[in-house]
Amino acid sequence: MKDRKLLMIPGPIEFEPAVLSALGAPTTSHTAPDFVEAFGQALERMRQVFLSTDGQPFILAGSGTLAMDTAGANLVEPGDRVLVVNTGYFGDRFAALLERYGAQVTQVRAAVGGRPSPETVEDALRGNQYKLLVITHVDTSTGVITDVRALAALGRKYGTLVVVDGVCSVAGEELRMSEWGVDVALTASQKAIGVPPGLALVMAGPRAMEAFRARRSPVANYYADWSNWLPIMRAYEARQVAYFGTPAVNLVWALNVSLGQILAEGLDARFARHRALASAVRAGIAVLGLGQVPLEGQFAANTMTAPRFPPGVTAAGFLPRVSAAGVTLAGGLHPAIKSEYFRIGHMGSTNLGDILATLGAIEAGLASCGHAFPLGAGVAAAQAAFYEASSQPA
Numbered sequence: 001m002k003d004r005k006l007l008m009i010p011g012p013i014e015f016e017p018a019v020l021s022a023l024g025a026p027t028t029s030h031t032a033p034d035f036v037e038a039f040g041q042a043l044e045r046m047r048q049v050f051l052s053t054d055g056q057p058f059i060l061a062g063s064g065t066l067a068m069d070t071a072g073a074n075l076v077e078p079g080d081r082v083l084v085v086n087t088g089y090f091g092d093r094f095a096a097l098l099e100r101y102g103a104q105v106t107q108v109r110a111a112v113g114g115r116p117s118p119e120t121v122e123d124a125l126r127g128n129q130y131k132l133l134v135i136t137h138v139d140t141s142t143g144v145i146t147d148v149r150a151l152a153a154l155g156r157k158y159g160t161l162v163v164v165d166g167v168c169s170v171a172g173e174e175l176r177m178s179e180w181g182v183d184v185a186l187t188a189s190q191k192a193i194g195v196p197p198g199l200a201l202v203m204a205g206p207r208a209m210e211a212f213r214a215r216r217s218p219v220a221n222y223y224a225d226w227s228n229w230l231p232i233m234r235a236y237e238a239r240q241v242a243y244f245g246t247p248a249v250n251l252v253w254a255l256n257v258s259l260g261q262i263l264a265e266g267l268d269a270r271f272a273r274h275r276a277l278a279s280a281v282r283a284g285i286a287v288l289g290l291g292q293v294p295l296e297g298q299f300a301a302n303t304m305t306a307p308r309f310p311p312g313v314t315a316a317g318f319l320p321r322v323s324a325a326g327v328t329l330a331g332g333l334h335p336a337i338k339s340e341y342f343r344i345g346h347m348g349s350t351n352l353g354d355i356l357a358t359l360g361a362i363e364a365g366l367a368s369c370g371h372a373f374p375l376g377a378g379v380a381a382a383q384a385a386f387y388e389a390s391s392q393p394a
């Protein structure tokens with residue numbers, strides 16, 4: 001038997017063979033003409049994937065947390081007020097990170113699985129002049145999606161810079177930076193962008209770059225300082241060589257391949273596919289009798305799902321059985337409910353077959369943990385929901 005598992009966690013995800021072969025190709029020099037071309041093209045493609053007409057892309061070696069760190073380091077000066085819309089663990093992380101750079105952080109929160117209403121956010125914005133409004137698009141600890149479009153409009157209305165943690169959203173959830181007035185969006189390679197872990201990807205719009213240039217104090221983080229990286233990104237985009245820190249050469253090659261695939265699919269088609277697959281997962285989970293962490297249907301993300309365990313089923317009993325059936329899923333992450341739920345990632349190049357295999361393995365896990373339901377019901381409901389959502393003939 002092949003020791004083969006389908007990796008269905010909310011990052012890292014399953015990667016396309018062409019991306020993996022770019023990663024495994026002999027490493028080139030970071031100054032080789034073909035690498036300069038690939039890096040330059042990846043920067044241009046990033047702008048298209050983030051739906052930013054005029055943003056400044058940054059591709060750095062690091063994880064998503066480094067992408068968050070660059071936003072904090074470059075945009076916050078000691079004493080700046082920041083409003084964080086907190087929907088879980090990654091909101092907590094962003095708040096802590098911003099405080100490290102001297103921000104005075106105010107948080108608007110909701111119950112676990114909820115999200116602050118636009119009215120609550122607007123009340124907070126009315127109360128103080130904030131430099132940044134920070135939003136987690138999809139908090140991976142709860143599977144809650146925020147309404148970035150509505151919140152960004154509030155940010156514009158009150159004159160704050162809008163920063164979006166899109167680590168669990170970019171290239172999966174609809175996110176239109178320029179159209180919606182988002183100033184910084186950031187992600188990491190291992191999620192819907194479809195490249196193994198190791199790249200921090202940031203898009204900074206013109207207002208963010210303006211605020212960065214207007215700083216009075218130096219950036220308190222040497223590696224993350226945009227002053228160091230801006231000339232490098234500009235040079236590669238102009239197909240010239242420049243050096244600050246050695247780029248993650250193979251990852252950049254792989255990124256360019258993956259971005260090309262994303263653009264070939266088309267962003268609208270990609271967002272629609274994620275919506276259809278998510279509705280399949282949700283339908284399957286519901287018919288098996290499992291609730292979800294997001295408190296309302298419209299709060300549930302399309303890149304991942306966070307089902308609650310039914311009574312009598314635990315992570316320790318369930319996850320290894322799902323794994324034995326060939327699918328790797330993730331346990332809980334939010335500290336308040338960690339043992340009560342599990343997480344399924346369905347982003348990037350995930351297809352219907354992956355979703356059906358995953359639901360089949362979830363059924364196997366639930367059944368062997370003693371949870372009663374009609375075998376096959378989850379898979380059937382997922383099929384039906386997918387065809388309805390994507391209006392493809394069954």
Ligand code: PMP
Pocket residue numbers: 011063064065066090136138139140165166167168188
């Ligand atoms: N933000 C969100 C929403 C995430 O899901 C993650 C990773 N799960 C991060 C930030 C941090 O990214 P990384 O683990 O790559 O540092």
